[in-house]
Amino acid sequence: MTTNGTDTRDVTELTAAAAAAAPVLDARGRAFRARLLRAVAEAIEAHRDDIVTVADRETSIGATRLRGEHARTAYQARLFADVLDEGSYLEATIDHPTDTPMGPGPDLRRLLVPLGPVAVFGASNFPLAFSVPGGDTVSALAAGCPVVVKAHPSHPRTSRLTFDLLAGAARDVGAPEGTLGIVFGQRAGADLVADPRIRAVAFTGSLRGARALMDVIATRAEPIPFYGELSSLNPVVVTAGAAGRRGREIAEGLVASFTTSAGQLCTKPGLVLVPAGPDGDRLVAHAADLVGGAAPGTALNDGISTAYGTIGERLATSPGVSVLAEGVPVLAEGGPAEPERVVRPRLLSLPASELRPEVTEECFGPLAVIARYRDDDELRAAIDRLPASLTGTLHAEPEERDHVVELTDLLSARAGRVVFDGFPTGVLVSWAQTHGGPWPATTSPHTSVGPTAIRRFLRPVTWQNAPAYALPPELRDGAVDIPRRVDGRWQPPGQ
Amino acid sequence: MTTNGTDTRDVTELTAAAAAAAPVLDARGRAFRARLLRAVAEAIEAHRDDIVTVADRETSIGATRLRGEHARTAYQARLFADVLDEGSYLEATIDHPTDTPMGPGPDLRRLLVPLGPVAVFGASNFPLAFSVPGGDTVSALAAGCPVVVKAHPSHPRTSRLTFDLLAGAARDVGAPEGTLGIVFGQRAGADLVADPRIRAVAFTGSLRGARALMDVIATRAEPIPFYGELSSLNPVVVTAGAAGRRGREIAEGLVASFTTSAGQLCTKPGLVLVPAGPDGDRLVAHAADLVGGAAPGTALNDGISTAYGTIGERLATSPGVSVLAEGVPVLAEGGPAEPERVVRPRLLSLPASELRPEVTEECFGPLAVIARYRDDDELRAAIDRLPASLTGTLHAEPEERDHVVELTDLLSARAGRVVFDGFPTGVLVSWAQTHGGPWPATTSPHTSVGPTAIRRFLRPVTWQNAPAYALPPELRDGAVDIPRRVDGRWQPPGQ
Numbered sequence: 001m002t003t004n005g006t007d008t009r010d011v012t013e014l015t016a017a018a019a020a021a022a023p024v025l026d027a028r029g030r031a032f033r034a035r036l037l038r039a040v041a042e043a044i045e046a047h048r049d050d051i052v053t054v055a056d057r058e059t060s061i062g063a064t065r066l067r068g069e070h071a072r073t074a075y076q077a078r079l080f081a082d083v084l085d086e087g088s089y090l091e092a093t094i095d096h097p098t099d100t101p102m103g104p105g106p107d108l109r110r111l112l113v114p115l116g117p118v119a120v121f122g123a124s125n126f127p128l129a130f131s132v133p134g135g136d137t138v139s140a141l142a143a144g145c146p147v148v149v150k151a152h153p154s155h156p157r158t159s160r161l162t163f164d165l166l167a168g169a170a171r172d173v174g175a176p177e178g179t180l181g182i183v184f185g186q187r188a189g190a191d192l193v194a195d196p197r198i199r200a201v202a203f204t205g206s207l208r209g210a211r212a213l214m215d216v217i218a219t220r221a222e223p224i225p226f227y228g229e230l231s232s233l234n235p236v237v238v239t240a241g242a243a244g245r246r247g248r249e250i251a252e253g254l255v256a257s258f259t260t261s262a263g264q265l266c267t268k269p270g271l272v273l274v275p276a277g278p279d280g281d282r283l284v285a286h287a288a289d290l291v292g293g294a295a296p297g298t299a300l301n302d303g304i305s306t307a308y309g310t311i312g313e314r315l316a317t318s319p320g321v322s323v324l325a326e327g328v329p330v331l332a333e334g335g336p337a338e339p340e341r342v343v344r345p346r347l348l349s350l351p352a353s354e355l356r357p358e359v360t361e362e363c364f365g366p367l368a369v370i371a372r373y374r375d376d377d378e379l380r381a382a383i384d385r386l387p388a389s390l391t392g393t394l395h396a397e398p399e400e401r402d403h404v405v406e407l408t409d410l411l412s413a414r415a416g417r418v419v420f421d422g423f424p425t426g427v428l429v430s431w432a433q434t435h436g437g438p439w440p441a442t443t444s445p446h447t448s449v450g451p452t453a454i455r456r457f458l459r460p461v462t463w464q465n466a467p468a469y470a471l472p473p474e475l476r477d478g479a480v481d482i483p484r485r486v487d488g489r490w491q492p493p494g495q
Numbered sequence: 496m497t498t499n500g501t502d503t504r505d506v507t508e509l510t511a512a513a514a515a516a517a518p519v520l521d522a523r524g525r526a527f528r529a530r531l532l533r534a535v536a537e538a539i540e541a542h543r544d545d546i547v548t549v550a551d552r553e554t555s556i557g558a559t560r561l562r563g564e565h566a567r568t569a570y571q572a573r574l575f576a577d578v579l580d581e582g583s584y585l586e587a588t589i590d591h592p593t594d595t596p597m598g599p600g601p602d603l604r605r606l607l608v609p610l611g612p613v614a615v616f617g618a619s620n621f622p623l624a625f626s627v628p629g630g631d632t633v634s635a636l637a638a639g640c641p642v643v644v645k646a647h648p649s650h651p652r653t654s655r656l657t658f659d660l661l662a663g664a665a666r667d668v669g670a671p672e673g674t675l676g677i678v679f680g681q682r683a684g685a686d687l688v689a690d691p692r693i694r695a696v697a698f699t700g701s702l703r704g705a706r707a708l709m710d711v712i713a714t715r716a717e718p719i720p721f722y723g724e725l726s727s728l729n730p731v732v733v734t735a736g737a738a739g740r741r742g743r744e745i746a747e748g749l750v751a752s753f754t755t756s757a758g759q760l761c762t763k764p765g766l767v768l769v770p771a772g773p774d775g776d777r778l779v780a781h782a783a784d785l786v787g788g789a790a791p792g793t794a795l796n797d798g799i800s801t802a803y804g805t806i807g808e809r810l811a812t813s814p815g816v817s818v819l820a821e822g823v824p825v826l827a828e829g830g831p832a833e834p835e836r837v838v839r840p841r842l843l844s845l846p847a848s849e850l851r852p853e854v855t856e857e858c859f860g861p862l863a864v865i866a867r868y869r870d871d872d873e874l875r876a877a878i879d880r881l882p883a884s885l886t887g888t889l890h891a892e893p894e895e896r897d898h899v900v901e902l903t904d905l906l907s908a909r910a911g912r913v914v915f916d917g918f919p920t921g922v923l924v925s926w927a928q929t930h931g932g933p934w935p936a937t938t939s940p941h942t943s944v945g946p947t948a949i950r951r952f953l954r955p956v957t958w959q960n961a962p963a964y965a966l967p968p969e970l971r972d973g974a975v976d977i978p979r980r981v982d983g984r985w986q987p988p989g990q
Contacts, residue, residue, distance in 0.1 A: 445954030
């Protein structure tokens with residue numbers, strides 16, 4: 001099982017193989033790629049226990065969450081197979097020749113086609129669902145793009161194991177050589193992004209890592225899309241009504257949400273706007289109690305635990321900030337094998353009027369900042385000063401209707417998903433999901449979760465006055481198994 | 496009528512007004528914006544003769560083509576109003592709560608929402624259809640984004656006149672202040688792109704101009720999408736069969752296509768692959784005859800005529816290149832008022848084996864290069880060396896079917912539109928159109944023509960477990976007037 005750094009020559013060989021595979025993978029069609037994705041799901045399912053064991057050893061995430069992530073990863077691959085069968089993602093469009101105010105128009109037929117080889121950067125915090133067998137990989141494969149994954153250094157063995165399973169599934173269904181590749185090491189990642197055969201990059205990770213790769217892309221002769229999911233504060237707003245009616249319940253949900261997975265989730269709620277006054281005080285006191293009794297977690301790697309300590313300390317000692325609670329320092333028996341990676345939950349607080357960039361920095365780990373607002377003007381001004389996020393959450397009561405409408409507008413302007421009376425952790429893979437938001441949440445207006453994530457790896461092509469035999473099958477006259485837009489009108493499959 | 500350079504403070508005022516208008520324009524809804532776009536079309540139509548006169552004086556494009564462009568511009572605004580009425584561009588999606596292998600899923604509802612204020616850079620060669628009242632402006636307005644246009648210096652008065660008509664239409668229907676703005680001058684353009692309130696840029700122009708603006712974007716704290724339509728060689732492939740059967744007709748179509756509008760079209764065919772041998776010789780000789788008798792055109796501005804001379808001379812004197820024909824130098828009576836802007840058509844030739852980056856540079860103006868290939872291997876290798884384009888064209892005969900399929904694949908890998916047995920100039924505004932291609936044709940996988948151009952200015956937002964009153968109307972339960980995807984299945988309007 002090799003997980004050593006990949007040298008430049010090997011990266012070039014992999015991308016050359018990917019480029020050779022690209023037209024074949026496209027030409028094999030949707031049914032073939034659906035079969036490939038289902039084979040991927042089966043291979044992952046058949047080795048669940050091995051995968052969970054190896055991933056837990058490397059990441060200390062815990063077998064329970066990893067089993068959930070494993071189920072999600074297989075589910076996701078199957079969902080994308082269904083999306084291929086359904087076929088609307090192709091946006092098949094036919095305009096027959098017609099007279100227009102500008103003269104006679106030609107026969108135009110449009111379809112989305114794959115971009116070509118895609119580089120996927122695995123994330124530290126989801127060794128399965130956002131790594132080798134994850135959403136970026138299966139959405140690129142669904143699109144018809146070969147994938148070269150850059151394994152995350154936090155879990156090289158999990159990456160290798162799952163890669164071998166995916167590559168085996170690809171071989172079994174007869175996918176072309178070069179459909180899947182993997183590289184290890186930071187330099188190989190930079191080589192990959194610089195390689196002219198790579199046509200798009202999907203990345204989940206830090207703002208700093210993303211900036212470094214964007215700098216590499218800027219040196220390319222041909223720029224390519226960089227789809228990054230980067231940094232997110234995920235603010236939670238609690239109204240006066242909600243604090244009064246169910247402050248205790250909100251405190252419990254909040255602490256569970258920001259400490260689960262040791263706070264190492266992209267959607268961890270990092271900032272909570274709570275009203276000043278006794279209802280808010282009670283909510284905050286209960287949250288502090290819970291944090292004070294909370295067990296420590298284990299960071300995914302040394303870099304994260306170090307950064308958690310540094311950023312957490314910077315936040316805690318910022319003017320105006322007070323430390324409300326810290327979790328217990330002692331590990332439970334049978335705790336993590338790597339004590340230097342232990343991270344203690346922390347709850348900080350400051351007046352909302354003092355929110356500023358230094359205290360709205362994302363702190364990856366089990367830390368949340370409570371910001372207390374005195375009135376609605378202060379709340380609005382506070383939201384206005386927050387960086388954009390993947391999510392924005394609102395706890396409110398039905399009688400606050402006008403206020404809710406206004407706050408929803410403020411939050412949806414700064415987030416890709418607005419959560420009502422719940423918590424942002426937990427991202428269902430489904431058609432209506434959005435996992436993306438304005439910068440710095442993501443680099444561009446896209447989602448990296450759900451069927452529409454395929455769109456990142458496609459581009460439109462139009463065939464003008466083409467003979468039927470030169471058209472993709474989905475664009476020929478006669479009945480097809482996908483929906484199409486014909487002369488401006490949507491037509492169901494079978495027409 | 497002010498067309499002086501806009502100073503930085505005024506740019507800031509315009510973007511601040513646009514930012515204030517953004518939520519209002521969004522909240523007014525689709526029906527209001529459809530009314531706005533129809534009012535825009537009416538205002539343009541009501542002043543056709545004025546617009547054509549001013550535009551012809553500034554650009555020397557000629558009244559006939561400008562009347563066509565004028566009709567297209569009004570048609571385009573109305574088409575986007577129809578797209579708003581139809582509503583599928585919103586990609587409305589509802590997933591009801593359901594049990595999943597990962598546990599119970601929430602209620603998720605997704606819609607595309609506007610990005611915010613958009614900067615639109617007008618093009619030199621389409622003073623209407625790709626300038627102030629053009630496709631970028633109407634697709635951004637349709638999306639719900641206020642627009643600040645940077646007027647092209649080739650036609651400031653046309654820009655001002657059409658801007659005043661658009662602004663008047665916006666006022667008449669009650670659009671918020673700041674829905675439309677205009678700036679003049681290169682520095683104002685850079686200020687605009689650097690302004691934090693601008694959320695996306697649409698640009699049609701040169702690779703050099705685009706690179707300069709992309710450098711400005713790289714200095715922003717928050718990167719934004721830059722949708723540029725830049726440079727395109729638009730190769731034409733003539734097979735042996737087509738050269739033999741209809742070489743004369745192809746020569747005539749080709750010369751008409753690359754000399755129309757003095758060759759100043761993004762889709763001008765700049766490189767033609769013609770077989771060696773007598774059929775190809777006859778085609779080329781007829782094309783040379785036609786070019787030799789062709790009248791000169793007038794460049795849109797001094798910069799273009801200078802660049803046409805410089806680049807054309809560089810191509811003509813490149814090793815292996817011969818000059819087949821040049822158009823007559825004498826202007827017809829009543830010719831253009833600016834003799835220094837006169838550009839003579841030119842036809843060059845070289846062996847396809849000698850194609851290399853120096854001779855595949857786009858030369859904006861009435862120049863085409865014929866590359867002669869000896870066999871199919873040489874043809875394939877030649878296509879492989881071409882930069883990507885907006886279009887690729889193929890002239891072939893039905894009995895060359897296998898060859899056509901192969902060439903179609905080669906061309907569609909390098910272009911956004913593949914034209915069969917025709918010519919690439921003339922871009923119909925319709926649902927199935929693609930005006931975009933891999934770099935350097937465009938900066939990202941998008942089209943700037945047709946209804947799907949709206950997608951550039953939208954981002955997805957998901958509402959999770961939202962009360963009905965906090966949802967956009969299109970996502971509420973009950974019948975709506977747009978199609979939606981509900982629990983994974985497409986539903987027609989009215990359900």
